[in-house]
Amino acid sequence: MVMASVTTIASHLTSTFLYAPEFCRLSQSLHTSQRPCTRKSVSGTISANIDLKPPPYALDALEPHMSKETLEYHWGKHHRGYVNNLNKQIEGTELDKMSLESIILASHNKGDILPAFNNAAQVWNHEFFWESMKPGGGGKPSGELLELINRDFGSFEALIQEFKLAATTQFGSGWAWLVYDLEDKKLVVLKSSNAINPLVLGSYPLLTLDVWEHAYYLDFKNLRPDYISTFLDKLVSWDAVSSRLEAAKVSIEGK
Amino acid sequence: MSWSSSNYLCLSSSSSVTQFSRCKLPCESEGQRGKCQDLNRATNISAYNSLKPPSFKLDKGQRRNDHVLKKPRNISAYYSLKPPPYKFDALEPYMSKRTLEVHWGEHHRGYVESLNKYLGKDDILYGYTLDELIRVTYNNGNPLPEYNVAAQVWNHDFFWESMQPGGGNLPILGLLEQIEKDFGSFSNFREEFIETALTLFGSGWVWLVLKRNEKRLAIATTTNAVTPLVWDDIPLLSLDMWEHSYYLDYKNDKARYVNVFMDHLVSWNAALARMARAQSFVNLGEPKIPVA
Numbered sequence: 001m002v003m004a005s006v007t008t009i010a011s012h013l014t015s016t017f018l019y020a021p022e023f024c025r026l027s028q029s030l031h032t033s034q035r036p037c038t039r040k041s042v043s044g045t046i047s048a049n050i051d052l053k054p055p056p057y058a059l060d061a062l063e064p065h066m067s068k069e070t071l072e073y074h075w076g077k078h079h080r081g082y083v084n085n086l087n088k089q090i091e092g093t094e095l096d097k098m099s100l101e102s103i104i105l106a107s108h109n110k111g112d113i114l115p116a117f118n119n120a121a122q123v124w125n126h127e128f129f130w131e132s133m134k135p136g137g138g139g140k141p142s143g144e145l146l147e148l149i150n151r152d153f154g155s156f157e158a159l160i161q162e163f164k165l166a167a168t169t170q171f172g173s174g175w176a177w178l179v180y181d182l183e184d185k186k187l188v189v190l191k192s193s194n195a196i197n198p199l200v201l202g203s204y205p206l207l208t209l210d211v212w213e214h215a216y217y218l219d220f221k222n223l224r225p226d227y228i229s230t231f232l233d234k235l236v237s238w239d240a241v242s243s244r245l246e247a248a249k250v251s252i253e254g255k
Numbered sequence: 256m257s258w259s260s261s262n263y264l265c266l267s268s269s270s271s272v273t274q275f276s277r278c279k280l281p282c283e284s285e286g287q288r289g290k291c292q293d294l295n296r297a298t299n300i301s302a303y304n305s306l307k308p309p310s311f312k313l314d315k316g317q318r319r320n321d322h323v324l325k326k327p328r329n330i331s332a333y334y335s336l337k338p339p340p341y342k343f344d345a346l347e348p349y350m351s352k353r354t355l356e357v358h359w360g361e362h363h364r365g366y367v368e369s370l371n372k373y374l375g376k377d378d379i380l381y382g383y384t385l386d387e388l389i390r391v392t393y394n395n396g397n398p399l400p401e402y403n404v405a406a407q408v409w410n411h412d413f414f415w416e417s418m419q420p421g422g423g424n425l426p427i428l429g430l431l432e433q434i435e436k437d438f439g440s441f442s443n444f445r446e447e448f449i450e451t452a453l454t455l456f457g458s459g460w461v462w463l464v465l466k467r468n469e470k471r472l473a474i475a476t477t478t479n480a481v482t483p484l485v486w487d488d489i490p491l492l493s494l495d496m497w498e499h500s501y502y503l504d505y506k507n508d509k510a511r512y513v514n515v516f517m518d519h520l521v522s523w524n525a526a527l528a529r530m531a532r533a534q535s536f537v538n539l540g541e542p543k544i545p546v547a
Binding site for chain 2: 077081172173174194217218221222
């Protein structure tokens, strides 16, 4: 029962925010990117190959907080590598015709992970990460998101502290997340290692920060806390978090 | 000759000068003078003449007891940061000086400092050697918070010693024989090692270990800070596959990093020495039983 609902949520995730034309237009209004909205809706046509989706801003748009060189390597080599390797792995198998989220859930295999999981999850995580940032980001959230933050963490500062702690104490490679727990209907800060993401943990992800070393080594070397602070002060896109929260609510009401 | 306790000498160092002066016994603290007499009777050490403290004139304003340490030194470091057995630029051009500076000077140093901070809070873990500390804090798979930093200190010490300037090439003597016995040939081993390193996902280490029970060499991988010590195998070589180890020099090109390590950095001498030491614990060959 829980797995079924997670799958529904995951596919709802697919159709409601990552790939929907509505989100594309929303992201266009949020970002100054000139990129046209070319993302296909998954429910109609299923692509045999997973695409390497570019970030919704130019590679130098996040300077000086995240350098162009970092974006070139992080997106251009690491993210691209995951996409290519995933396509190689799923070609000709039953995973080939599935959406990215379905591949993730199927290859997660309730914890007994299959080879495609790492690549698939990393592709999804990185797409989500690029969209969690924007040029001129930072600041504070507003509206319903801020209300929920105050309700679930006490204050915005408390959320920041908890998020910073999760990101700093994630030992080795991994991610820090702000998720919406669908069962308890509250915001939670999580950290995960390597490629694990909230889709397989049964929560609705709202925000992520990549704390694999490749994400910050060129700009900050070993100073992970500085990277985390810079992300929260200057890069995080609270607008994206708000719209994802809307989608999360919709997905619950839709059940 | 009897040497009363009042003449015990204390060595105290202030800066680089060692001074002789008279130790203050516990019985001599304020209000307890009477108790010292028992001590005097009990101790009968004959050494008066040769141990007479040198007299020195005090400068104006200096007090006689200035050179005695008034309180014990605070021990604040339990484990030390051991430098690599070569200079930072000795591994150029395969591992840059900058990498050594950041990897050793920031990451490795950070682990040592965190470990000392942990141990400073509570002395329940005080007194172990680093190897023992790792096994204890690993706690059979349920690691204590100190485990990660302790193991990373050990891992990095081991890693620096697994490399040498002018490394690479082939192992020699018994190690080469053992590799050929357990892997078929050195090139098989090299391929397997490289492939294992490249398929490791996330942060971790690749090891050449001597398996105690099976009495053979094997390649092992561990994630994050885990080390073969905790399952009681004997590591002979390690390669750091955490991204911080190669990102400055090779960025995402792991394959080049691993190949360069095998061709130019790995210290077969170190591995040979470790294997020789390991043979005190593991009998690799047929025992040579003398025939009566």
